Amino acid sequence: MDISKEDIIKLFKTMLLIRFSEESLVNPIIRGEIKTPVHLYSGEEAIASGLCSVLTKEDYIFGNHRSHGHYLAKGGDLGKMIAEIYGKETGCSRGRGGSMHLIDPENGVLGIVPIVAGTISLALGAALASKIRKDSRVTVSFFGDGATGEGVLYESLNFAALKKLPIIFACENNLYSTHLPISEIRVNENISETAIPFGIKSLRVDGNNVLDVFEAGKNAVEQCRNSNGPVFIEFLTYRMRGHVGPDDNIQGSHTDIRPKNEIESWKEKDPIKMLEKVIYDRKLFDQNQISLISEEIKNEVEDAMAFAVKSKYPDPADLLKYVYHE
Amino acid sequence: MNRKLAYSLAINEALRQIMAIDKEVFIMGQGVKSPWYVGNTCKGLIALFGEERVIDTPISENAMTGAAVGAAIAGMKAIVMHPRTDFSLYALDPIINQAANWSYMNGGRASVPVVFWMIVNRAGEQAAQHSQALHSLFSHIPGLKVIAPSNAYDVKGLLISAIRDPNPVIFIDDRWLYGKEDFVPEEIYELPIGKAVIRNEGADVTLVSSSFLASESYLVVEMLKKEGISVELIDLRSIKPLDMELINSSVLKTGRLLIVDGSWKTNSIASEISASVNETLFKKLKAPVVRINLPDAPAPASRTLESEYYITKDMIIDAIKRLIN
Numbered sequence: 001m002d003i004s005k006e007d008i009i010k011l012f013k014t015m016l017l018i019r020f021s022e023e024s025l026v027n028p029i030i031r032g033e034i035k036t037p038v039h040l041y042s043g044e045e046a047i048a049s050g051l052c053s054v055l056t057k058e059d060y061i062f063g064n065h066r067s068h069g070h071y072l073a074k075g076g077d078l079g080k081m082i083a084e085i086y087g088k089e090t091g092c093s094r095g096r097g098g099s100m101h102l103i104d105p106e107n108g109v110l111g112i113v114p115i116v117a118g119t120i121s122l123a124l125g126a127a128l129a130s131k132i133r134k135d136s137r138v139t140v141s142f143f144g145d146g147a148t149g150e151g152v153l154y155e156s157l158n159f160a161a162l163k164k165l166p167i168i169f170a171c172e173n174n175l176y177s178t179h180l181p182i183s184e185i186r187v188n189e190n191i192s193e194t195a196i197p198f199g200i201k202s203l204r205v206d207g208n209n210v211l212d213v214f215e216a217g218k219n220a221v222e223q224c225r226n227s228n229g230p231v232f233i234e235f236l237t238y239r240m241r242g243h244v245g246p247d248d249n250i251q252g253s254h255t256d257i258r259p260k261n262e263i264e265s266w267k268e269k270d271p272i273k274m275l276e277k278v279i280y281d282r283k284l285f286d287q288n289q290i291s292l293i294s295e296e297i298k299n300e301v302e303d304a305m306a307f308a309v310k311s312k313y314p315d316p317a318d319l320l321k322y323v324y325h326e
Numbered sequence: 327m328n329r330k331l332a333y334s335l336a337i338n339e340a341l342r343q344i345m346a347i348d349k350e351v352f353i354m355g356q357g358v359k360s361p362w363y364v365g366n367t368c369k370g371l372i373a374l375f376g377e378e379r380v381i382d383t384p385i386s387e388n389a390m391t392g393a394a395v396g397a398a399i400a401g402m403k404a405i406v407m408h409p410r411t412d413f414s415l416y417a418l419d420p421i422i423n424q425a426a427n428w429s430y431m432n433g434g435r436a437s438v439p440v441v442f443w444m445i446v447n448r449a450g451e452q453a454a455q456h457s458q459a460l461h462s463l464f465s466h467i468p469g470l471k472v473i474a475p476s477n478a479y480d481v482k483g484l485l486i487s488a489i490r491d492p493n494p495v496i497f498i499d500d501r502w503l504y505g506k507e508d509f510v511p512e513e514i515y516e517l518p519i520g521k522a523v524i525r526n527e528g529a530d531v532t533l534v535s536s537s538f539l540a541s542e543s544y545l546v547v548e549m550l551k552k553e554g555i556s557v558e559l560i561d562l563r564s565i566k567p568l569d570m571e572l573i574n575s576s577v578l579k580t581g582r583l584l585i586v587d588g589s590w591k592t593n594s595i596a597s598e599i600s601a602s603v604n605e606t607l608f609k610k611l612k613a614p615v616v617r618i619n620l621p622d623a624p625a626p627a628s629r630t631l632e633s634e635y636y637i638t639k640d641m642i643i644d645a646i647k648r649l650i651n
Binding site for chain 1: 352378379381383384386388389390391392393394395396397398399400401402404419420423424428429430431432433434435436437438468469471492493
């Protein structure tokens, strides 16, 4: 595959940044310092990292409830994200949105919301704006397997195909729709086939292999930029944590969702471990260098946490600010 | 200002003028391509601006409305048109969950300059799903603005303001107004959203109304003048923000308030105005506030039921006479 050493290391760093920042939220959640519902992205890092790495700063992304990774991979500021999760005025949404409403328009993170499938049509509109303006931007709509139950996805696929919009429908299939396994929400477990009847190029990619994501993403972006969009990609992945918070949703626990052996087998496919193996196999870095990178990123996350903790909460007098845009 | 224009053509002129000077403005919706589907409001737009900015759409209200919101988030000024208000209910998620909340939940870091244009079709035995006027429903939602212009002059100026507003605006018009002519300036102009206007100064009673019923109320006021009854008529223009300042100052003068509103009575904008006046001016009232609304029932088809259902000039005259006696 045509990927440089620098690109591989960049992907590795992005994935580590997402993993470390996600896991650093666990204890503050347990201690009750963080109250906003947090849907951890641990285990799915390869998708955001791979796909956002082939976008420019000007390209757009839209996300969902599990979007810390999308925000960070697209260039969103870590400190502002953690501060937002802590409900602080220094947060990217000034503490008005919490974990499920991250935004960074300067880096093309246009919208993240928890209404399942809620941003698919918004991404469609952003792509439509690009077509009208002829600005050659590409928009990525991130959504999960659960969103395939919402009708707006199919309306959006039809319109995107009809107008040949520069949009990538990126379905992160982590096999669980909140508490239900995919077998209980649909008959055909192959989601990528969904878009074919609409006349959309569709593919299914190993979402834990960041190099596969990178390559599929690169091709999809190129097609969209050449007015050959849209593209639909199903990424197969697994959430290491449970639906919300640090609870792992293991069968037998109070949330009682996933078999222990299934979780264990997916841990073998940890996307970060998989890329680490590539790095060692290709002798790009040795263990010592990898440790140094890890330390560097851990420090970055610690600094961001400290910034968030010491930041101020919004002033109650500002409760009604921002209802309307002045 | 000596040129008369029909309401629907005033809309058309507003669209033509703003699209000519602002390339960020575009319109999408079912029927924008058609010379008849939406009256003549969109006539000639494709010839002037092309199919990229004048987009006739598949029947997918949810995704199309969401796309307008998304385009606005990406910096366009979007207009999405619903030829019948009722069908826009498929799109409550992009309107309420997304557009209305967008500025607040993102800490003011993003705006959504979108106009949701909803046309009210009423009567003609069209029944429950071709007749609904939902301005009161949308006025409940923080973050939305709602306009309901009653004449050609207002509709042109308010539509221009709505398109330029950085916030989502619900623009509700009424097919019964489309043929009504008024003096309309040829140049482009704005009218302020959130400001009502006094159509007729009077001393005996304040009558507050909007949209088609404001134009009906004006006829009533003229008729009552001949009987020596002096009515101060306030046309809301905007349902949200509501111009309570103007209403209050009028009620302080007259001591009596009648609200004529084409939405269902329970939790209507009439309820809100009444509650607000009772809260602040209770002791100044010479009589209890009176509301005329649609009864709390879906619109019927059959003509005998329909004539009982809709608000007539006689009902307004009757209410005013009872209020002042």
